[in-house]
Amino acid sequence: MATLLEQTRASHEEMEKLERIVVKDFQQEIKSHKQRLFQGHRVSLRLDAVQTAAGKLQKIYDDKDNSRRDEIAAIGGQNVFSAFYERLKEAREYHRRFPTAGLTEVRDDPEDQVKEEPRIEFSGEEGVGRYLDLHLFYHEFVNSSFGRPMEYLEYIQQLDEFSNIPRQHRMTKAYSEYLEKVCEYMKGFHERTLPLTYLPAILEKMDSEFEEAWEGQQVPGWEDKGCGVEGHVDSTVDLEGYESAQQLLDTIDADSLKSTLTSLGLKCGGTPQQRAERLFATKGVPLESLPKKWFVSGAVPASLATEEQAQKQQAKGKQVALLEARVSGMVGQLAEAIRNTADNVEKKLVRTTEERIEELEEEDDVMENDSDEEDEIIYNPLKLPLGWDGKPIPYWLYKLHGLNQEFKCEICGNESYWGRRAYERHFREARHQHGMRCLKVPNTKAFLEVTKIEDAVALAKHVDDIKEFTWNPEEQEEHEDQDGNVYSKKTFQDLRRQGLI
Incomplete structure (x- = not known):
């Protein structure tokens, strides 16, 4: 059984050995992401072992039970030789009874330890x-x-x-x-x-x-x-231009009513008529004065909540x-x-099925290959986008996808989009939607391909003017009989029922 002094010496030796291995590991030339990842985990395991050994040493040096002090006193007392031979006798007797106790296997060479590949689970x-x-x-x-x-x-x-x-x-x-x-x-x-x-x-x-x-x-x-609901998005509907709930219902679709009520923290259930009445009731009225039952759970204004409810x-x-x-x-x-993840997903969108299958077949070889060339300087004078292999894509593919064409959007703050695919996709992204909300213009299909602020405002005004014109098929739909006479839909159906045409 090792004495406290022997345990102290062994712990110090273990810490120094681990520190040398860490230094030797950092002196290696790392060329790939996989090697860097393995090195980080190897060093982390060594540092954990150093902390464990340091914790043991701290307990020994604290000597709360005075065992270390007694052991030093026994060694350095007056009868030094008698104490030495007594301990030698105890050690021999112990190893005679337990001949294999305390034997440990020889540790691997440091060269092998810095080449270990820790097992790390990734999908x-x-x-x-x-x-x-x-x-x-x-x-x-x-x-x-x-x-x-x-x-x-x-x-x-x-x-x-x-x-x-x-x-x-x-x-x-x-x-x-x-x-x-x-x-x-x-x-x-x-x-x-x-x-x-x-x-x-x-x-x-x-x-x-x-x-x-x-x-x-x-x-x-x-x-x-x-x-409260102070943090909610403001209503996108200007109620000042409406005189009644019915006019609001005739002008705005049900989904817009629902989203506006949701942004105010109000319940959005019921029929479209009930939604319009609930929304119109907020015209010129502070939210605090509305009935508490109109609000959904978690959106009640602070002035309507009790102290206990407010704290909760x-x-x-x-x-x-x-x-x-x-x-x-x-x-x-x-x-x-996250940026690499987004780039990888975007790359997959432009690949064909054959290219994806080929990538899956080559993935195992790439994972086992330690010679990752990601740190090498890539010659890319045309500044072409990088492909799945980290190298510039072919120039013909660059031209095929139109990545040399620049599209600017004034609504997005003159943001540039390269390629037709990115340009069409940006109309559904948050930046463009935010710009349309700032202009108080709905981001519907009618506004696709509209990138100038002036055009978007003019088109929104034109759409509003069209909404004022109500289509009445009974009066405005035309029908023609066999003689070429043109009647309205209602007149045509009445004459046909009477057998006159």
Whole structure:
């Protein structure tokens, strides 16, 4: 049985050995993402072992039971030789009874230890830590009450944009569970891909910054601390131009009525007539003066809630806001991986089925190949987009997809879009939708291909003028008999029923 002094010496030796292995590992030339990932996990395991040995040493040096002091006193007493031979006798007797006890296998050579490949679990979509696999959360989002239909690429780009979600949906249990799952996945992905970054310290800093912002009412979208509907999007319908609920119903479609009521925190159920009446009742009236039953759960104005309800609502809102802040913080920590994920998804959109099959066949070879050329300087004088292999795509493919054509959109702040595909897709993206909302113009199919502010405003005015003209098929639809006489639909049907034509 090893003495405390022997345990102390062995722990110091183990720490020094681990430190030398870490230094030798960092001196290696790393050429690929896979090698860098393995090196990070090897070093992380060594550092954990160093911390474990340091913890043992700390307990020995603290000497709370005075065993180390007694052992040193026994060695350095007056009868030094008698103590030495007594301990030697105990050691021989111990090894005589247990001849194989304490024997350990010879450790591997340091050269072999710095070449170990730790086992790290990644899904196929994650590409050995290069990309995030958010498909599960994407399907949950688009099929939930707080989500909306969108493409996977748009979901990745808007992962931390929560302001477009109505307040009453953000206060639901399903939304909180969704945020928790997204946050846990991102933390797990961070630990697997960045093992040398101490994540608990980052999370603690996120929470402390959130607490300060929350107390100062500086959390975007939660300035009211979850009590009230002040954080909701304003109504997109100008009620000043309507004299009655019926006129509102005749002019605005049912979906617009529903979205406007939702943005105000009001219930959007019932018939279109009831929705129009509920919305028209808010004309020139503060939300606080409306009946409390008109509001959905989680969207009651603060002035209508009791103190207990306000505190409960504030605590619930703080929990949701904290989860949103954590997700946003993790998105910032994994910004490069998220950007690579979006680029990878966009590349897949322009590939044919044959190219995808070929990529799957070559994926195993690429994963096992240590000579990754991602750090090499690529000659790309034409600045062509990079393909799936990290090299510039062929020039003929660049011309085929029209990536040399630039389309500018004045509504998006003169943003440039390269290629017809990106140009057509941007009309459904958040930037263009935000620009249309700023112009108070509905982003419908009628406004596709409209990129100038002046044209969009003029077209919106023209559409409003057309809506004032009501089509009456009974009077304005024309029918012709066999003799070529033209009648209105009503007259034609009356004469035919009487047998006159």
